Amino acid sequence: MAELDPPVLIRGGTVFDGSGQRPGLRADVLVRDGIVAQIGIDLVAPDGAAVIDATDQWVTPGFVDLHTHYDAEIEMAPALGESVRHGVTSVLVGSCGLSFAMGTPEDLADQFCRVEAVPYDTVLPLLEKIKDWETPAEYLDHLDALPLGPNVTAMFGHSAVRSAVMGLGRSVDDKARPTARELDEMTRQLHGALDAGYLGMSFNTLPWDKLDGDRFRSKSTPSVYAKWKEYRHFAKVLRARERVMQMVPDLAGRWNIPLIGVMSTGVGRKSLKMMVISMVDSVAMRGTHRIAGAMTSFLNDKLHAEMRWQSLPLPFELWVDGMEVPVMEELGAGTQALHETDLETRQALLADPAWREMFKKQWTNPLSPKAWHRDLDEPKIIDCPDASLIGRSFASVAAERGIEPLDCFLDLQAEFGNDLRWYTVVGNDRVKELEYVVDHPTVLIGFSDAGAHLRNMAYYDFPLHLFRLVVNAEADGRTLMTRERAVHRVTGEIADYLGIDAGHLEVGRRADIVVVDPATLDGRLDDITEEEMIGMPGLDRLVRRHDACVPAVLVNGRVAWHDGAFADGLGDRTGFGRLLRATT
Structure with missing residues (x-):
C-alpha cells in the first residue's frame, strides 16, 4: 500500500517524550503515515524520506x-x-x-x-x-x-x-x-x-x-x-x-x-x-x-x-491604541468612553469636564480593586503624532506641563485618540x-x-x-x-x-x-x-x-x-x- 506522505526522519536530536518522567535522550525519530514509527539510534532513512538534522536540538x-x-x-x-x-x-x-x-x-x-x-x-x-x-x-x-x-x-x-x-x-x-x-x-x-x-x-x-x-x-x-x-x-x-x-x-x-x-x-x-x-x-x-x-x-x-x-x-505586557484595552472597562467611565464607536465622539467625551471628573473619581478610589496598576510613571508612549512624546511616560510629560499625570493622560487621549499608542506591564x-x-x-x-x-x-x-x-x-x-x-x-x-x-x-x-x-x-x-x-x-x-x-x-x-x-x-x-x- 502506498504511503500517504513521504517518511520523515528527524536525526540526532535530544528527544523528550512529553511525559515529564524520562530525561531527554539522543535519538532519531522516524515518522510514517502521520505516526511515530520508530525512535532509536542511527535509524536508516527510508527511500524518499525527508531528513531533518536536529543535532544539538530538542525534539x-x-x-x-x-x-x-x-x-x-x-x-x-x-x-x-x-x-x-x-x-x-x-x-x-x-x-x-x-x-x-x-x-x-x-x-x-x-x-x-x-x-x-x-x-x-x-x-x-x-x-x-x-x-x-x-x-x-x-x-x-x-x-x-x-x-x-x-x-x-x-x-x-x-x-x-x-x-x-x-x-x-x-x-x-x-x-x-x-x-x-x-x-x-x-x-x-x-x-x-x-x-x-x-x-x-x-x-x-x-x-x-x-x-x-x-x-x-x-x-x-x-x-x-x-x-x-x-x-x-x-x-x-x-x-x-x-x-x-x-x-x-x-x-x-x-x-x-x-x-x-x-x-x-x-x-x-x-x-x-x-x-x-x-x-x-x-x-x-x-x-x-x-x-x-x-x-x-x-x-x-x-x-x-x-x-x-x-x-x-x-x-504580562499590553500595547494600547488610545483606550482600546479591556482593563479600561473596569471603570464605568472607561466603558462609557469605549461605548462610543465614533472616535471623534469619543474624543469629545474625553474632553468633557463632567466625564473627566467621574473618570478621575473612579480611577483614584482607594477601595476600588484593580487589574491594572494605574501608575502613570510606568507606561511609555511608543507612537504619537507628536514625536517629542515618544519614549516618555505620561508622568514625565505631565511634570513638564505642570499638571497632574491623570490630567495629562486624559489630555493626550482627547487630543490624539487611537493615534496615541502606549505600552505597559500588568504583571x-x-x-x-x-x-x-x-x-x-x-x-x-x-x-x-x-x-x-x-x-x-x-x-x-x-x-x-x-x-x-x-x-x-x-x-x-x-x-x-x-x-x-x-x-x-x-x-x-x-x-x-x-x-x-x-x-x-x-x-x-x-x-x-x-x-x-x-x-x-x-x-x-x-x-x-x-x-x-x-x-x-x-x-x-x-x-x-x-x-x-x-x-x-x-x-x-x-x-x-x-x-x-x-x-x-x-x-x-x-x-x-x-x-x-x-x-x-
Whole structure:
C-alpha cells in the first residue's frame, strides 16, 4: 500500500517524550503515515524520506495552547500560522464563555468582537457568509472540514448557549432568569456538545467583558448574568461527565475565586476539573498569586479538587491604541468612553469636564480593586503624532506641563485618540515570582489569547519563554525545573488534563513534533513587530517572531514549518491539523 506522505526522519536530536518522567535522550525519530514509527539510534532513512538534522536540538511533542480565541481567525486563515511557526500543534477554541457553537451570526459577533478586540465589521459579514451549522455537533463537523494548520479542540461556550436558548436580550437582562424549560434545553445542548466531543464548558463572571453591536452594546456578556445556582447546575453535569469547566473569575474583585475553588472539590463526590484564568504576579495587587497558589494547593491536596490556573511564563505586557484595552472597562467611565464607536465622539467625551471628573473619581478610589496598576510613571508612549512624546511616560510629560499625570493622560487621549499608542506591564515582571508561578503544581502553562487582542498582546510563542526561564536558571547554576518537566508542562500535562490525544511523542502515536534550538532561547524572544492580519485588511497585529528558535514543526506527520518557511498547502488543503474530540 502506498504511503500517504513521504517518511520523515528527524536525526540526532535530544528527544523528550512529553511525559515529564524520562530525561531527554539522543535519538532519531522516524515518522510514517502521520505516526511515530520508530525512535532509536542511527535509524536508516527510508527511500524518499525527508531528513531533518536536529543535532544539538530538542525534539519534543507539539505544544498545546489551552486558551485561544481563534474562533474567528480560523475561518479566514485556518493555517493559524503564528502558532504553528512557534511549535504549537494543538489549540483550544471556545474560551471565556464565547463560542461559535450555536447562535445567529449577529448574536455571535455581538458577543465576541468587543471582548476580544477583533473587528466587528469583518466578523459579522464573515459569519453571515459561512455559517452553515445550527447545532454544536455540526459546528465541530464544520471545523473538521477546514484545512487546519494545527489540531483544534473546543470548549462549549456558556454565553453562546444561554443567548441561543433565552434570546440575547433576556440573556443579558439582570432581572431575567432562565425558565425551567430553558434550563433543561441548555442542559440538553450541553449533553449533545459533550457527546459530540467538546472538552467541557467555559464560563465568564467578569463584568467588564462587554457586548459589541448596536442592540445591547456595553452590556456584559451573557454568562456574567447567570447566578451561582445556574453555574452549579452545569458544574454538576460536567462533574458527572468528567469534563472540564473553564471559568473566568471577577479579576478585579477576585471575590468569587474561593467559590469557584469550592465548586471543584471532591469530598463525598467526584472532583471537577476546573481551569481558572489566571495566576499572575500582578503589579496592582502584589502577593495575590501566592495566596492563590496556597489556596489552590489546599483545595487540591486536602479537599480533592482538580483546580488549575492558566498562567503565562513571561511578563504580562499590553500595547494600547488610545483606550482600546479591556482593563479600561473596569471603570464605568472607561466603558462609557469605549461605548462610543465614533472616535471623534469619543474624543469629545474625553474632553468633557463632567466625564473627566467621574473618570478621575473612579480611577483614584482607594477601595476600588484593580487589574491594572494605574501608575502613570510606568507606561511609555511608543507612537504619537507628536514625536517629542515618544519614549516618555505620561508622568514625565505631565511634570513638564505642570499638571497632574491623570490630567495629562486624559489630555493626550482627547487630543490624539487611537493615534496615541502606549505600552505597559500588568504583571509577571519579577523573575523570582514568575518562577514561582510557572513551577507551581496547580498551574497549567498557557493563557495566550491567540487570535484576540490583536493590537494588545503577542503570546503565540509562550512555550519558548518557559524553556528560556529553565535554561537561564541553569546558566545561573540553579534548577528551576528539569528540562523534561518543562517540556511536559507545555505538552503532555495540558493534553492529559484536557483529555485529548496530544502532547506525547511515542511510537504508535500521532506525529505532532517540534524541533527547538535551545541555543537561541535568548533576548531575541522579546522582539516585537507588527504584521498585517490575514483576512482583516488594514489591521496590523503584534507578533513575536524568532524563527531560528523553531527549525521544524510536524503536524499529523507532515512537515508544516521548516527552516523559516511554511509548507506548501498549509491552510489551503486538509491533512495537517485535525479536530481533536474529548477522549473520555
